[in-house]
Amino acid sequence: MSQEIITIERFILQQERSFPGATGEFTQLLYDITLAAKIISREVNKAGLVEILGSTGDKNIHGETVQKLDEFANRIIFQSMDHTGRLCIMGSEESETPLLIPDEYPTGKYVLLFDPLDGSSNIDVNGSIGSIFSIHRKKSKTERGDVSDLLQKGYEQVGAAYVIYGSSTMLIYTTGNGVHGFTLDPSVGEFLLSHPHIEIPKNGNIYSVNEGNYIYWDDKTRAYINHLKSEDNHSGKPYSHRYIGSMVADIHRTLLNGGIFMYPVSYKNPDKPSGKLRLLYEAAPMGFIISQAGGYASDGHQNILEIEPRDIHQRTAVFIGDKDDVLLAEKYISAEIEKEGKYADKNQ
Ligand code: AHM
Ligand code: MG
Numbered sequence: 001m002s003q004e005i006i007t008i009e010r011f012i013l014q015q016e017r018s019f020p021g022a023t024g025e026f027t028q029l030l031y032d033i034t035l036a037a038k039i040i041s042r043e044v045n046k047a048g049l050v051e052i053l054g055s056t057g058d059k060n061i062h063g064e065t066v067q068k069l070d071e072f073a074n075r076i077i078f079q080s081m082d083h084t085g086r087l088c089i090m091g092s093e094e095s096e097t098p099l100l101i102p103d104e105y106p107t108g109k110y111v112l113l114f115d116p117l118d119g120s121s122n123i124d125v126n127g128s129i130g131s132i133f134s135i136h137r138k139k140s141k142t143e144r145g146d147v148s149d150l151l152q153k154g155y156e157q158v159g160a161a162y163v164i165y166g167s168s169t170m171l172i173y174t175t176g177n178g179v180h181g182f183t184l185d186p187s188v189g190e191f192l193l194s195h196p197h198i199e200i201p202k203n204g205n206i207y208s209v210n211e212g213n214y215i216y217w218d219d220k221t222r223a224y225i226n227h228l229k230s231e232d233n234h235s236g237k238p239y240s241h242r243y244i245g246s247m248v249a250d251i252h253r254t255l256l257n258g259g260i261f262m263y264p265v266s267y268k269n270p271d272k273p274s275g276k277l278r279l280l281y282e283a284a285p286m287g288f289i290i291s292q293a294g295g296y297a298s299d300g301h302q303n304i305l306e307i308e309p310r311d312i313h314q315r316t317a318v319f320i321g322d323k324d325d326v327l328l329a330e331k332y333i334s335a336e337i338e339k340e341g342k343y344a345d346k347n348q
Pocket of ligand 2: 119
């Protein structure tokens with residue numbers, strides 16, 4: 001007997017039924033995200049045809065001005081959500097200031113933060129890219145929301161999702177009740193359940209980091225990464241290294257194969273050491289998803305979901321993946337290993 005086909009709509013509705021008080025608004029919000037994802041996926045798949053259809057700023061064969069894909073994705077997500085009455089405010093990695101719901105539309109009780117097209121430097125080489133979404137409840141008392149609605153801790157998320165535009169387009173989401181994955185069947189234009197109840201495998205031995213930044217890391221970060229590359233780690237053999245340079249794709253692999261993804265603090269500018277990834281649009285939603293799959297997300301010192309955001313574009317260091325790997329990273333970064341006298345690293 002062939003496997004039952006479950007569309008994302010059916011799955012989300014089934015999940016909603018397990019919450020007796022649910023109004024359906026949240027379900028609709030998730031569904032709005034899937035619609036935006038399908039439209040972006042269609043455009044991303046055309047990116048290789050740029051020679052034929054025209055590059056950014058050009059007029060294409062239809063006489064339309066071709067947009068940068070990240071600007072296009074930003075606009076599509078905003079326009080898919082602004083009029084629905086489900087959101088009170090939005091925030092995007094691409095927009096410096098909060099995105100307000102236009103006056104002519106009603107507002108609702110949810111808040112959406114998103115990175116419309118992450119890893120966009122991969123577009124020109126046909127590499128995988130993604131979109132990331134984080135959903136909170138409205139906190140402020142004002143009708144149209146304010147920045148306090150955006151500045152919520154990762155723990156307060158009620159949902160998070162990412163879409164990977166890879167060899168297939170997949171959507172992975174959590175509402176705090178496990179992590180589920182859907183693959184877009186382009187022939188019917190539907191996301192179909194392909195990965196129910198994803199759990200990050202234990203003891204994967206892959207590490208993912210931009211090692212070109214080695215000279216900008218501190219000794220603790222180097223010591224941890226050297227440990228993974230040594231035979232002293234739990235697996236008894238060096239971890240394999242994989243790095244796409246697209247957070248969604250690197251974390252997607254980590255979710256399915258285990259191991260750890262990192263973007264540590266850089267001391268390139270020693271007066272202003274900094275992580276690269278954005279807390280609200282990247283680290284917190286991916287951290288929520290990985291935690292729901294049995295993994296853990298840290299900035300090297302504390303759970304990413306516990307960080308109190310101060311700025312909507314705040315950056316953070318990221319260590320995310322298998323719980324044991326990330327906890328060990330925390331031990332190195334917080335210098336506990338050093339204190340235990342285990343810091344000497346023969347590979348350094
Ligand atoms: P972006 O939001 O400008 O696309 O940058 C975020 C991306 C992540 O997807 C990826 O993990 C990281 O930047 C790669 O950075 P680097 O090229 O420094 O390794
Ligand atoms: Mg990004």
